[in-house]
Amino acid sequence: MELTPAEENYLKGIYGLEASGISPISTNELADLMQTKPASVTDMLKKLARKGMISYVRYQGVHITSAGKKKALEITRRRKLWEVFLVEKLRLHWDELAGLSDALEHISSPLLIQRMDEFLGYPKFDPFGDPIPNEYGEISSKPRVPVLELKIEQSAKIIAVSDNSSSFLKYLDKAGLFIGAKVLVLDKVDFDGSMELLVENKKRLFISKEVAANILTLPF
Amino acid sequence: MELTPAEENYLKGIYGLEASGISPISTNELADLMQTKPASVTDMLKKLARKGMISYVRYQGVHITSAGKKKALEITRRRKLWEVFLVEKLRLHWDELAGLSDALEHISSPLLIQRMDEFLGYPKFDPFGDPIPNEYGEISSKPRVPVLELKIEQSAKIIAVSDNSSSFLKYLDKAGLFIGAKVLVLDKVDFDGSMELLVENKKRLFISKEVAANILTLPF
DNA sequence: AGTATTTTTTAGCCATGACTAAATATATTT
DNA sequence: AAATATATTTAGTCATGGCTAAAAAATACT
Numbered sequence: 412m413e414l415t416p417a418e419e420n421y422l423k424g425i426y427g428l429e430a431s432g433i434s435p436i437s438t439n440e441l442a443d444l445m446q447t448k449p450a451s452v453t454d455m456l457k458k459l460a461r462k463g464m465i466s467y468v469r470y471q472g473v474h475i476t477s478a479g480k481k482k483a484l485e486i487t488r489r490r491k492l493w494e495v496f497l498v499e500k501l502r503l504h505w506d507e508l509a510g511l512s513d514a515l516e517h518i519s520s521p522l523l524i525q526r527m528d529e530f531l532g533y534p535k536f537d538p539f540g541d542p543i544p545n546e547y548g549e550i551s552s553k554p555r556v557p558v559l560e561l562k563i564e565q566s567a568k569i570i571a572v573s574d575n576s577s578s579f580l581k582y583l584d585k586a587g588l589f590i591g592a593k594v595l596v597l598d599k600v601d602f603d604g605s606m607e608l609l610v611e612n613k614k615r616l617f618i619s620k621e622v623a624a625n626i627l628t629l630p631f
Numbered sequence: 632m633e634l635t636p637a638e639e640n641y642l643k644g645i646y647g648l649e650a651s652g653i654s655p656i657s658t659n660e661l662a663d664l665m666q667t668k669p670a671s672v673t674d675m676l677k678k679l680a681r682k683g684m685i686s687y688v689r690y691q692g693v694h695i696t697s698a699g700k701k702k703a704l705e706i707t708r709r710r711k712l713w714e715v716f717l718v719e720k721l722r723l724h725w726d727e728l729a730g731l732s733d734a735l736e737h738i739s740s741p742l743l744i745q746r747m748d749e750f751l752g753y754p755k756f757d758p759f760g761d762p763i764p765n766e767y768g769e770i771s772s773k774p775r776v777p778v779l780e781l782k783i784e785q786s787a788k789i790i791a792v793s794d795n796s797s798s799f800l801k802y803l804d805k806a807g808l809f810i811g812a813k814v815l816v817l818d819k820v821d822f823d824g825s826m827e828l829l830v831e832n833k834k835r836l837f838i839s840k841e842v843a844a845n846i847l848t849l850p851f
Numbered sequence: 852a853g854t855a856t857t858t859t860t861t862a863g864c865c866a867t868g869a870c871t872a873a874a875t876a877t878a879t880t881t
Numbered sequence: 882a883a884a885t886a887t888a889t890t891t892a893g894t895c896a897t898g899g900c901t902a903a904a905a906a907a908t909a910c911t
Contacts, residue, residue, distance in 0.1 A: 417898060438859055451899055453860055458897090470859060472905060501746040514738045523731055526721040637867060658889055671869055673890055678867090690889060692874060854910080861904070867897085877897070881884080 412462045412478075416517040419457050419486050421445060422464055425475050426483035435472030484548035490516035491537035491544075492527050498538040499531065505538060505580040540571025540590045540627065556630055558594065558606065559623035566595045567628035574625040587614055588626065632682045632698075636737040639706050641675050642684055645695050646703035650774060655692030704768035705798065710736035711757035711764075712747050718758040725800040755783050758793025760847065776850055778814065778826065779843035787848035788816045790794060794845040807834055808846065 414422065424444045428436045438456070442449040458469040464479035475483070493515040497503040503511075525546070528534075535551055537540055542550045553570065561567055569592045572583065583589070587610055597615065598607040604620030618626075634642065644664045648656045658676070680687040684699035695703070713735040717723040723731075745766070748754075752799040755771055756762055762770045773790065781787055789812045792803065803809070808829055817835065818827040824840030838846075 415897075416720045439857095447898090448900065450861080450901080499741075501743070501750055503742070503746065507742065511738070511740055513744055518731070520722070520731055522727065523717075523721070525724065530721055590854065611893075635867075659887095667868090668870065669889065670871080670891080674868070852911105856907100856909070859905080862902090863900100865898105865900075868895105870893100870895075872892085872894105875889080877886100877888070878901105879884100879886070879903070881882100 412464070413519075414462065414464070414482065418455065418459060418462070418464075419482075419517055421459060422475075422479055422483050423486055425459075425473055426480060426487075429475050431607075435474055437472050441473070441518060444472075454579055481548050484544040484550075488544045488546070488548075489518070489524055491541065492524060492531060492534070494537045494539075495531050495534045495543070496527060499534075505584065506577040508538070508573070509577065536571075536590075538590065539575055540569070553629055555627035557624050558596075558608070558618070558628055559604065559620060561594075561628065561630065563596050563597045563599055565595060565630060566597040567630040568593055569626055571627040572625055572630045573627055579622075579625065582622070584615055586618070587611075588616075594628065632684075633739075634682065634684070634702065638675065638679060638682070638684075639681060639702075640851055641672075642695075642699055642703050644704055645679075645685060645693055646700060646707075649695050655694055657692050661693070665728045701768050704764040704770075708764045708766070708768075709738070709744055710776055711761065712744060712751060712754070714757045714759075715751050715763070716747060719754075725804065726797040727799065729757070729795070756790075759809055759811065760789070773849060776826070777844050777845035778816075778838070778846045778848055779824065779840060780815075781816045781848065781850065783816050783819055785850060786811055787811060787850040789846055790849045791847040792845055793847055799842075799845065802842070803846075806836055806838070807831075808836075814848065 421441070424441060425436060428434075428440060428444065433440065438449045438452045441456075442452045445452065456465065456467045456473060459465045459479070463476060464482060466474045466476055490512045493512050494508050495510060497508055498505070498565075529545075534543060542552050544550050555571055556567065558567070558569075569588060569590055571590065572579070588594075592611055595612075596606060596607040597609050600606070604623065606618055606620075606623050608616045608618060610616050641661070644661060645656060648654075648660060648664065653660065658669045658672045661676075662672045665672065669797060676685065676687045676693060679685045679699070679834050683696060684702060686694045686696055710732045713732050714728050717728055717731060718725070748766075754763060760775075762772050776787065777792055777793075778789075780786070789808060789810055791810065792799070807815075812831055815829040815832075817829050820826070824843065826838055826840075826843050828836045828838060830836050
């Protein structure tokens with residue numbers, strides 16, 4: 412079943428909310444997420460339900476179906492492969508991706524995606540460290556520990572960020588933090604949860620609790 | 632002035648007709664080209680005129696403005712750069728490009744296009760041998776002689792095709808003809824205009840007048 | 852339980868880009 | 882020059898994806 416770009420965007424949103432444990436999803440939550448009005452959401456839910464992507468009962472909220480889940484993973488795969496391309500091949504910057512991947516992820520061509528995957532060397536993670544679903548929608552995942560949960564003296568490698576907002580990404584860049592960077596916890600301040608890190612064995616850096624919670628690592 | 636994808640497609644069509652000498656362009660011609668109805672064309676012409684892309688007088692047909700020309704060249708540039716990418720990097724085939732470039736050419740991002748140009752090594756021609764406008768809309772062109780106009784014993788290199796239809800491209804592929812191939816005219820049949828060629832110094836090939844007219848060469 | 856509040860849906864409208872059918876302008880023919 | 886034919890435009894309709902305002906359902910409160 413073919414979806415319009417708008418339908419695909421809603422489906423991504425529904426999948427994301429459901430994956431983060433919110434279930435059933437309310438019309439208002441979805442309206443909030445999609446930056447639109449509840450009345451528009453109701454319209455769209457009817458369309459997605461008619462196409463078998465969600466199960467939707469009036470006033471009872473939304474659940475994604477397995478067909479919907481599969482489609483959402485397909486869209487996510489397209490988006491993330493494009494993101495890898497934009498960063499690795501075109502040398503775009505973290506915070507320059509959003510608008511472009513929003514457009515590119517809706518181009519539906521199995522051939523294109525298969526070739527792109529091959530061209531990129533079958534990447535397993537996007538530039539933010541999130542896993543890329545394979546062509547069957549399977550996700551290979553590693554344990555991810557927020558910097559905030561690391562102990563003093565513990566070392567880890569940054570493997571992902573859990574906030575893709577432009578302001579956060581710009582901050583990380585300026586602070587010298589990136590996917591793959593090694594960090595060592597020098598100090599934790601109990602009072603406010605802030606931390607002092609040693610980045611790449613050379614640079615000392617203070618970060619707030621909020622920042623520490625959004626940087627995900629693989630501990631050594 | 633931002634154009635919708637539909638407006639961009641019409642503008643490309645208008646530019647193409649005008650470049651091929653048809654001027655002013657009639658509503659019917661455009662409807663024919665765009666595979667739509669004259670009434671829809673009239674609607675669209677009003678929109679494009681309001682946006683300064685064309686000059687349009689009721690019942691008098693269409694002329695493209697310099698702003699429209701510039702925009703059309705920009706869209707063409709985007710398309711052709713994507714086509715180079717799809718063929719050179721993703722190893723797609725001539726006849727697999729159409730649908731994809733139709734979608735990709737509407738993604739408007741100067742940064743993306745600039746980086747893509749750089750990544751591809753500033754290509755001057757698309758996979759069909761047509762020149763790619765530079766960022767100022769300038770086109771570098773070479774003389775192009777249809778195979779049909781070559782004389783017996785004359786050698787030339789295939790540099791372009793003037794018909795991008797899937798059926799023609801598949802035929803060329805099957806016949807072993809491609810951009811860059813060397814051809815030598817062995818014989819010309821006056822009666823029907825058909826020709827016999829020697830391709831790449833090894834393979835003999837008979838082609839019809841229609842085919843010969845649509846293969847463009849740079850004679851040695 | 853009965854009222855008040857919040858959430859959700861319905862109803863009706865807007866713009867885009869298509870369409871058909873009817874009206875009008877231009878071209879051609881006699 | 883008038884009649885006919887062709888081309889083009891207008892008017893009204895449809896689907897998509899938004900919106901607002903009003904109605905209806907679910908939830909919360911006294």
